[in-house]
Every structure is written in structure tokens, then in C-alpha cells.
Amino acid sequence: MCKKDPPLDVYKTKHVILVFVDGARYTETWGNGELALIPNRAALSTQGAICTEFYNLGITNTCCGHDAGCTGVNEAISNNGYQLPNWPSMFQYYRKAKNAPANKTWLITSKDKLHVLSDCVDTTMAGMFRPMFDCGINGPFTGYRDDSTTFARTIQKLQTDKPDLVVINFKEPDASGHAADTIGYVNGIIATDAYIGQLWSYLQSDPYYAGTTTLIVTNDHGRHTAGWLDGYVSHGDGCVGCRHIEFFAIGPDIKQNYTSTEQYELVDIPKTISQLMMFPMPTGTGRVMHDVLK
Numbered sequence: 001m002c003k004k005d006p007p008l009d010v011y012k013t014k015h016v017i018l019v020f021v022d023g024a025r026y027t028e029t030w031g032n033g034e035l036a037l038i039p040n041r042a043a044l045s046t047q048g049a050i051c052t053e054f055y056n057l058g059i060t061n062t063c064c065g066h067d068a069g070c071t072g073v074n075e076a077i078s079n080n081g082y083q084l085p086n087w088p089s090m091f092q093y094y095r096k097a098k099n100a101p102a103n104k105t106w107l108i109t110s111k112d113k114l115h116v117l118s119d120c121v122d123t124t125m126a127g128m129f130r131p132m133f134d135c136g137i138n139g140p141f142t143g144y145r146d147d148s149t150t151f152a153r154t155i156q157k158l159q160t161d162k163p164d165l166v167v168i169n170f171k172e173p174d175a176s177g178h179a180a181d182t183i184g185y186v187n188g189i190i191a192t193d194a195y196i197g198q199l200w201s202y203l204q205s206d207p208y209y210a211g212t213t214t215l216i217v218t219n220d221h222g223r224h225t226a227g228w229l230d231g232y233v234s235h236g237d238g239c240v241g242c243r244h245i246e247f248f249a250i251g252p253d254i255k256q257n258y259t260s261t262e263q264y265e266l267v268d269i270p271k272t273i274s275q276l277m278m279f280p281m282p283t284g285t286g287r288v289m290h291d292v293l294k
Contacts, residue, residue: 109150
């Protein structure tokens, strides 16, 4: 028998922050038994939930992975920032349903090409209900910026605009991985984990967000499995290293100290967010991640 979605008014979540840690391989995050590179998430896990069988089942590159996590559809779009997703994002559906102003939704990314997540091709929504965005050094096609800048901009937007739906991209550890910089790759995982810990602390200190915010952390893709092709340096195929990614969530409607072994994928995130925030997302193909919810 199919599990029915519970009544929408049971949720306490009013705000959702979705963080993409770009290109971290699962074996270096939750797949590392010691969790040595993600101490902040490890500490927070007693208050939240992880999924050990979470995947990118679409194309394992940056734009396609983020697209799936925002539109709920696995599709093939260019990875160069020149092709918009075909389907509307959760930003657009949220703004339309809630009659929310643009600054209540923010897309904040280290990679400039991810500005594509702010719009779609679909004729019923193209150019409409778009989020505000702060991408790259100075907008589209201006180059990548440091994650420290992205973190600072995120805190600034949270303080000034009080957005309710936010998507963040940290370019590390992907950038260092592609540079075959082993130390940079490892340090990128550690640094983004520190940003996540600081972000959660901020959310708990701000009366607007405390007690009503769900934080979700995932990856757009992993990297080649060790021993396959060039290993951690690249990604983009269907090997388990590229597909197996992390899912961590914490918030008022998330089970505490819980580990899900049910298989989920990136397209399930927007559907779950739409459930928590009480807005429809008709074009998303994913499902609600019921077993991580209270």
C-alpha cells in the first residue's frame, strides 16, 4: 500500500537552506568510518538524520546535479552555464504559491555558471517567479569565487533579507579535485564542513530562523571510485564513486540521531522541501523522503 503524505499543517519548518558541497566523494564524508573530515556534521548528526543510500542517478556533473536537486528532474543540460533547465525550480513554485517577493528566495553560489538555476525554459514559468541570485565573482560568466566569499554573502543575505528558501553552492572540494591537489581536496571537505557548522550556529542564534529552519546538505555528484580512471581527480560517469553522495538533514521536522538505509536520490530533495514548506511542485519526479521526517 502506498504511503500517503501527512497533512501539511503538521510541519514546523518555515525556512529551508539547501547546501551543495560540490564534488565530495562519499568515501571521504559519511563513508569514512571515523568521519574525520566532517566533524561538524558528525556532531550535529545526533540531532538530525543521514541517508547512507543517497545517489545522483542522472548525469554526474555540476549543472545537471544541481538542476536535479532544484527542479526534481534528471535531465541533460550543458555544464557550461549557457543552458537553462527545462523545468521550473522549487524557487519558482514556492514564490508562485506563497506570493513571495524575490528576496525571500536566494541562490548563492561560488560557481558563476549556476546562475542557470534561477530560471527555466518551460513556457508557463520562464522568466517568472525567479529567485535573487549571487553567483561567481560578479555574476554569470565572471569566474568562480572563493567559498569564504560565498559563506560571507550567505550570512549577509540571511541577516538583511531573511530569505525562506536558500540554495548554496561551495565549489570545494571539486575545484581542488580537478586540479589533482590531494591536500586541497581534503582541506576543501574540512573547510566546507566548518562553514556548515557555522551556518547552523547562526540559524539557531537568529530568532527568525531558530526552531523553524531545516538545513539539508548534499552533493551534486561524487568522483570516480579509487582505482577507476583517474580516481578523485574527475567525475562524470556512472561509477559508484560518481553516483553515491551524501544526504544530511537537521531541523524541527527531521528525526534525530536517525540513519536511513532506504535508497533516495537528488530529485527527491525538492519534493521533500515542497512537502515541508507546503507548496506544490507538480513537475518534480521525486518522492517525499518520509522515513527521515518525524
